Amino acid sequence: MKRLSLAPLRPLALPFFLGILTVAGFSPFDIFILPVVTLALLFRVLRQAHGHWTASRSGLVFGLGMFGAGVYWVYVSLHDFGGMPLPVAVVVTALFCTVLALFPALLGALQGRIGGTPTVRYLLVMPALWVALEWTRGWLFTGFPWLALGYSQAPDSPLAGYAALFGVYGVSLLVAVSAGALALLGERPLRKGLALALLAGVWLGGWGLKQVAWTQPVGEPVSVSLLQGNIPQEMKWRPEKTAATLKLYRDLALGSRGRLIVMPETALPLFIDQIPRPYYESLAAHAVELNGDVIMGAPEYDGQHYFNSVLAFGVEPVQLYRKVHLVPFGEFIPLKPFGPWLVHQVLNIPLDDFARGADNQAPLRAAGQKLALAVCYEDVFGEEMIRALPEATMLVNISNDAWFGESVAPWQHLQIARMRALETGRYMLRATNTGVTAILDQRGATVKIAPQAEITRLDGMAQGFSGATPYVRWGNLPVLAALVLMLAAGRWRRR
Template sequence: MRALFNYPYSQLAIASLLGSFAVLGYAPFYFYPAPILALAGLFHLWARSDSMSRMAALGFAFGMGLFGTGVSWIYVSLHDFGGMPMLLAIFATTAFCAFISLLPLSAGWALGRFFPVTPMLAAPLLWTAQEWIRGWIFTGFPWLAVGYSQVPYSPLAGFAPLFGIYGVSLLTATCAALIAAAFAKRLGKKPLALWLLALWLSGAALKHVEWSEPYGPRVSFSLLQGNIAQDLKWREDELVHTLQTYRQMVMASRARLIVLPEMAFPLLLDDLPKSYLDNLARHARSQGGDLLAGVPEIRHDANETRYYNSMLSYGTAPTQVYRKSHLVPFGEFIPFKPVFGWIYRELLHIPLADLASGEPNQAPMNLAGQKVAIDICYEDVFGEEIIRPLPEATLLINVSNDAWYGNSLAADQHMQMSQARALETARMVLRATNTGATAMINREGRVLAHAPHFTQVSLDGEAQGYVGATPYVRWGNRPVIVILTAGILGLGWRQRKFGKAR
């Protein structure tokens, strides 16, 4: 076994397998010990390495295992629905995974370069720092941040209302470092057990804290999952069928709050028959409530025409609109258009791939007696953005169309991020999607009701609004950033004073 760990290529294979194993911590598996054990293995490999380059390679291999397994569904959107040739889609998916694996690589390199004396203290800080950087660089891709793997069942999830998902990542990585230190006999079994017990008992106790209190009566809702196949959604010959499907589902609802998914109507708002919308609004008013529908919107500003991914309300309240502000690069807008524009002209066939961004700070909507904060699809993976309309908002709604990723892990992973948002904000989250995962999530981050995927169904229930502000709502990611900065600088000073970098 010792010889196996000392052989470089075997170490890289082990690191990659550990990254793949970590995916079991995320939905739909929810085996939250897996990422802790996987990171413990990576930290152990890092501590046994004798060069910065090897530590960097181990970080890269772990990242390729994690992302190559966990976000391989990108291939589905590029090839199956984007029309990209198979080999090119495989290359693009692999290149993307390799690109984001450069951040775990940098964490390994920095650990070997600056912290050879205190690797087990620095590893959790550096791991969390690279996750935080990945959450905003190039508009951000926080998917598979290790903190999500602890939501909602792990005791560590109890820290989410305090420090957000990156705080949970830091504590998860700390648990991994404690295990790795004990395995390397740098920490005895008794101190290990005491520290782990303290962290887990504290998290479990925090789960019993009520960070918010009920606001108003419970509101009946219908979350409409139309199950419109992605390859048919934008075809003109399917338009009538799509409109009829949603009209029938709306008319069958007896709820005060009816929610349709992202871009439920696959044509511009200006082209949608007014009589169609009037009928839907009339039904919502007859229930004493409101309807929320996704539709692309066009606006003419001065000499510029802009298209938006929008949600509009109809019913007892005046019509309100939310326009998606955080767009997906290469999916909803073209970054560096002079460089990458040819990809869309020659290789991809994605409708409305160059949208405009809505305002970053949009007020909650007044719907069915609640103040509802809307976020569209990818936006709810950014906790620091979801808290912008809080604490004013009493209820969170996410609408999405994860049909782009087929029958893969993507939809369930996305729902787990919504579960994290519920924990961070102490608010219920309602998710209305085209093909799944349509769900009702309570303020503890647990799924109370979940519609079957790829089924036309209305998920009905009652939601409770809440008021109050968690520490994360008040402070966002700032406390974690301060902890990471102070910890890294402090260990760097200790390294400089007591040991030499490699």
């Protein structure tokens, strides 16, 4: 009997390991230099590959390692909390990671067709292709920009200084250019000099930009209270638990002395019109006593559509924000009529067909601030978050990350929030059901953070800011223009 040989798999072991190692660059590990090193090594693997198919396979296994290690928590959401049978959850998670891995596979397939010399390929073609594919992943099929390399640099890396200019994709581009320069160090001496000069310029420039104040404080700091109810996901929608949940959040709110009291996404397991009037009035009276307001997450039904909404009330008139960017299958059903079968027969999702809120909703006025709201997943999309700016003075993200259990996902989500603070030059308030609840300053640094998986109230101070960073003014346009120019230059140099 002929022995099975593992020899064909050995060349794929390195890119797979590099993909796994890349995840350590993100929270909660925060080794921000790692993605630069792993991407540099991937670039060298791709350039040395024999043929487009070999390079594509190397890119694919890098992606499988990166997304398998970085978004494995999809399985936790589907199986542990969504009720999906274990074999099905494993298959769905594997398919999801494989689809995401197709983007690095495309990098492998395309880089050899565009770039010629090592300098052109490392410094122009590969970085531009990586970020172009990352940007595409951020909007295709509603988008999944999780683990964009730029997030790994927030908030401590010198490259985070570029976030206010170019956003997360601009930071990703500089990570990729740095990786290309590092890969170029293995080439001839003249190229080593170019690579070292480029690395020094990019990283010293980022350090200098971190010293720039792009926005200015406006008004006095405001006292805030972020409520974390720590309601287990499997208990959240049980009717017999409703009264206990209402009491828990009322007690947390009434014990607060903050002018701005913020509850998590769908904190109350009732539709807004089902909330008992005495309950609402007691919270409103407490807020008025403090000359402040309450921000409450709750589902809404307007007689025709369901919305994942945020209610603001207190000193200011009652206001509503309706979530715009919905999660496929979790909040709306794509691919009808097949979607309902998956949601109702395979998953255990209580509310599954929300309607989108209107684009360009005005910031909510509360406690003397103008708040740019993001519900859960919405803060992953920086280009959407800046719609409320520069009018908004503060960012607020309410979320229910209980779906992720004790995985790395809540910490990755916190790092994404840090990037939004850096991009906009605004404080970010995160109120979550189970964590990570935090107050972040305009540089993405932690002002105060609550312990995860505990019933708690995070009390602190937050400062409003005015002004517009370059990213707020221009969004992703400068980066997209740079990608076009880099790819065009790479193609021209090949001719």
